[in-house]
Amino acid sequence: MISIVIPLYNEEENVELYPERLFPVVDPIIKKFGYSCEYIMVDDGSTDSTQQRLREIGKTHPNVIVLSHEKNQGLGAALRTGFVHSKADLVITMDSDLTYQPQDIEILLDTFQKTNADCISASPYREREHSTRIDSQFRLFVSKSVNFFYRVLLPKSDITCVSAIFRLYKSKALEGLTLESTDFNINAEIISKLMLQGKSVIEVGVPLHEREYGESKLNVRKEIWNNLIVLWKIFKFRFFNIRWE
Ligand SMILES: Nc1nc2c(ncn2[C@@H]2O[C@H](COP(=O)(O)OP(=O)(O)OP(=O)(O)O)[C@@H](O)[C@H]2O)c(=O)[nH]1
Numbered sequence: 124m125i126s127i128v129i130p131l132y133n134e135e136e137n138v139e140l141y142p143e144r145l146f147p148v149v150d151p152i153i154k155k156f157g158y159s160c161e162y163i164m165v166d167d168g169s170t171d172s173t174q175q176r177l178r179e180i181g182k183t184h185p186n187v188i189v190l191s192h193e194k195n196q197g198l199g200a201a202l203r204t205g206f207v208h209s210k211a212d213l214v215i216t217m218d219s220d221l222t223y224q225p226q227d228i229e230i231l232l233d234t235f236q237k238t239n240a241d242c243i244s245a246s247p248y249r250e251r252e253h254s255t256r257i258d259s260q261f262r263l264f265v266s267k268s269v270n271f272f273y274r275v276l277l278p279k280s281d282i283t284c285v286s287a288i289f290r291l292y293k294s295k296a297l298e299g300l301t302l303e304s305t306d307f308n309i310n311a312e313i314i315s316k317l318m319l320q321g322k323s324v325i326e327v328g329v330p331l332h333e334r335e336y337g338e339s340k341l342n343v344r345k346e347i348w349n350n351l352i353v354l355w356k357i358f359k360f361r362f363f364n365i366r367w368e
């Protein structure tokens with residue numbers, strides 16, 4: 124079984140798309156690879172109708188589980204709630220705004236089948252034509268610079284995107300981690316900790332698209348700060364042997 128964990132914060136328009144653009148696309152792919160799946164939707168204290176719409180969908184889709192935080196706690200906190208709830212062997216995490224397209228779950232599963240790696244992580248930066256999202260030059264510069272520093276600090280790393288949410292994990296690998304991030308830097312924390320533990324992490328090129336509905340929740344300045352903290356912890360761990368829980 125595979126748990127597909129989707130964190131949501133004020134994504135009511137995107138939830139409306141799921142019966143047409145998510146379930147009918149993903150379910151047959153999962154089946155083709157011989158698995159069943161559950162969708163763990165984590166509503167993170169949305170103030171719009173995200174939660175009501177998810178619960179409505181849950182009535183007709185028995186494999187949709189809706190969890191909710193009373194107050195907004197952040198992307199990291201939402202993913203961790205999803206992980207705790209999962210009883211599956213594999214976990215796939217994905218954006219609620221479908222900017223990584225649901226059909227590309229096939230790339231994750233195909234790579235997993237061929238490699239049996241602990242984590243398959245998507246990146247729009249591996250191939251030029253995959254960055255179809257028109258990011259501001261500032262956001263692109265920040266992202267590429269931050270990723271460069273991770274490559275320098277992490278052992279044997281060729282990772283081009285530490286922040287991608289679109290990933291497949293073996294549950295056992297996730298269970299071996301103590302996670303602390305409550306924000307967007309959770310994805311960088313997970314991939315760094317897996318690599319520092321010597322787990323196998325494979326990055327695959329996957330196109331990233333422009334958000335069609337709703338607003339971006341990313342605060343670039345806050346993210347720079349959060350990533351500097353993660354980088355500092357990796358540095359201390361690697362060169363001064365200071366524990367990073
Ligand atoms: N649970 C939870 N999810 C969040 C929170 N903030 C963002 N998300 C979700 O995390 C994912 C990524 O957030 P986005 O706002 O799309 O950030 P982004 O992908 O960097 O930016 P754009 O796609 O350009 O808007 C989406 O699925 C959001 O709904 C939060 O505070 N809690």
Ligand SMILES: [Mg+2]
Binds near residue numbers: 218220222
């Ligand atoms: Mg997005």
